[in-house]
Each structure stands twice: as structure tokens, then as C-alpha cells.
Amino acid sequence: MEDTDTAARWFLRGMGGIVSIPALILIASFVGFGVLCRESGLTLGESVFMTGSVWALPSQLVLVGAMSAGTSTLVAAIAVALSAIRLMPMTAAWVPLVKAPDTPKWHLLLLSHFVAVTAWVWGFMRLPNAPPAMRTAYFAGFGLTLTTVNVCVTALSYISAASLPPLVAAALFFLTPVYFLTALTASARYHAERLALGIGVVLGPALRYYDVGLDLLWAGIAGGTLAFVGHKLLERRRGAA
Amino acid sequence: MSAEAWPYIFILIAGTLATDIWRWLGVLVGARLVEDSDLLLWVKAVATALVAGVIGNLIFAPTGALAMVPLAIRLGAAGFGYVAFFLARKKILIGVLAAEAALIGASYAFAG
Numbered sequence: 001m002e003d004t005d006t007a008a009r010w011f012l013r014g015m016g017g018i019v020s021i022p023a024l025i026l027i028a029s030f031v032g033f034g035v036l037c038r039e040s041g042l043t044l045g046e047s048v049f050m051t052g053s054v055w056a057l058p059s060q061l062v063l064v065g066a067m068s069a070g071t072s073t074l075v076a077a078i079a080v081a082l083s084a085i086r087l088m089p090m091t092a093a094w095v096p097l098v099k100a101p102d103t104p105k106w107h108l109l110l111l112s113h114f115v116a117v118t119a120w121v122w123g124f125m126r127l128p129n130a131p132p133a134m135r136t137a138y139f140a141g142f143g144l145t146l147t148t149v150n151v152c153v154t155a156l157s158y159i160s161a162a163s164l165p166p167l168v169a170a171a172l173f174f175l176t177p178v179y180f181l182t183a184l185t186a187s188a189r190y191h192a193e194r195l196a197l198g199i200g201v202v203l204g205p206a207l208r209y210y211d212v213g214l215d216l217l218w219a220g221i222a223g224g225t226l227a228f229v230g231h232k233l234l235e236r237r238r239g240a241a
Numbered sequence: 242m243s244a245e246a247w248p249y250i251f252i253l254i255a256g257t258l259a260t261d262i263w264r265w266l267g268v269l270v271g272a273r274l275v276e277d278s279d280l281l282l283w284v285k286a287v288a289t290a291l292v293a294g295v296i297g298n299l300i301f302a303p304t305g306a307l308a309m310v311p312l313a314i315r316l317g318a319a320g321f322g323y324v325a326f327f328l329a330r331k332k333i334l335i336g337v338l339a340a341e342a343a344l345i346g347a348s349y350a351f352a353g
Binding site: 021022025032036039042043045046049050053054055056058059060061063065066067073076077078080081083084085086087088089090091092093094095096097099105108109112113115117166167169170171172173174175176177178179180181182183184185186188190192193195196197198199200201202203204205207208209215216217219220221222223224225227228231 | 248249251252253254255256257258259260261262263264265266267268270271272274275276279281282283284285286287288289290291292293294295296297298299300301302303304305306307309310315318319322323326331333334336337340341344345348349
């Protein structure tokens, strides 16, 4: 009984994470998404359903583009899957952080739906403060609240979209990259992460500009491996000095 | 199958399945990773580089309303925000506000 009590308390604490800068910035980004859905000709129901069921903003942008262009299911699925590859290493890195030795795998499979950049960054900043047995409850409280609130934000911004000036819409879309960049820098603990951030942010656009296929995948694998090697070299040099 | 249901099934297949499959694979892989291992560090570096690639593309080649803001302003505003973030001892809010102020201010000054 005492255990469920504490778990409930950590769940509530996770819910409280909705009043935080990362959550507020994501909410602002979803205002932009609701507007985009309406401009792209999706229905209100489709837009809201997409936020709840996909829950990865870059993939949602790809999917909206595919739907408004009338792309076939298979082609759209491939495009979205390519844009979502990052979720695999992200989730893999998140698992050792969130799980206790006795956490059932199906809990992790369900909770993994909430893994997207905001909750991932939040998790790396906040989960270490919680006892390991309470981390799934803590993360669930945050993830569930963040998703539910943004489903509502998608609906509200879709309904009230018509009057948004272009510069305000541009400023809203600009929030996401700037926030991700600063939040990832702030939460990085190792050289490998800092190097990966610097290399990826240049390599991603460069590979796209030169029209290399699967540009993001290569940016991740090549950039991540380079950063890892750089980390090892820096560590060795420090060890030798 | 009714025509009204089709877009939702489309979203489930091309959206939900296409993203959640990576999360489920990540859970299966992550369960085998040891904390503080080199393999985990490499996985984290790859994940970070992928997210950084997404960030870079959102600034360099965005879609929608942001695409109408000139590239030089987007790059300058992002750089300005990042420097402000460091000067403010890594306060995320300061960085974001500085970047937004630079984007809006420069758009008014040069494009308006």
C-alpha cells in the first residue's frame, strides 16, 4: 500500500512537469502544428488523432505533408519511418535510465510511446532525481500529461487558426529548433554528446543539401560515431596528461 | 470500409506504426545495454546526432511560415540565441527568448 502511495505521488510530481519551460515550449510548437494542419486541409479530428497517436512532431510534419500531397500509404509510411529512426537509439538510451531491475517489459513498451525529444531531454534532466523504482511512474505522469495537453492544444489552435499573422507563425516554428539546441546542450554530460550535437547540426543540413539519400540516418550514424571517437581521443589525451 | 475511417487508418499505419516500431525496437535493444558502457555512449551519441540533424534542417530548410524568413536571419537569430544562452550560464529560457527576439526584430528591420 505504501508503495502504491509513493508511486502515485511520483506520478503527480511528473504531471507537475507540465508547468516547466520544456513543456511550455512544446505547447507553443503545437500551436504552430494546429495551424499547419488547418492550412494543409486536414480535418480537426485527423489533426487531433495524429498528435495523440504519432507523438513525434518532425514525423507529424512529414505525415501532414504526405496527406496534403495525396501520397500513397506505403510511400508515406516509408518517409515517416525514415524521419523517426532517431526514436530507436533515443529509446534505447532511455531504457537503462527509466527501468528498475524488476520493471516488466510491457510497461516499457507502453511508456515508450511518450519518448520524443521533449520527454527524452526532460527524462535525462529529471529522472536521476527519482528513486529507480519510482522512475516509470514519474515518467508516465509527465508523458501522459504532456501528450494530453498537446492534443487539446492541437484542437484549440486548429479552431482558432485563421487569424495568426505569418511572422507569429514563423516565430512559433522557430521555437522548436532553438529550444532543442539549447536544452540538449544544457543536459549533455559527456564530450560525445556535445560533439554529436555540433557535428549533427551541420551534417544534417549538409547531407540534405547535397541530396544524399537517407540524409538523417547518415547524419546520425556518421556524426554519432565521429563524436564517440572524438570522446575517446579526448579522454585518452586527458589520461596521458 | 467507410470513406470517413480511411484517413484515420492511414494515420495509424503511416504515422503510428511507422514511429512506434522504432520505439519498441529501442526498448528491446535498450534492455540489453549496460549503464555506463561504451555501447550505450555510442547509442546516445548517434541519437543526439540524429536529433541535431533534425534541428539543423528545421533552421536551414524549414517548411511553412518559417521558410518565408530569409536564411541569413534564421541562422543569425539561432546563433544569437545560442551565444546569449552561454552568456547567461546556460539558461535555456534566455537563449530561446534572445533567438526569438532576434528573429522577429530582424524580420521587421530587413523584410518589413
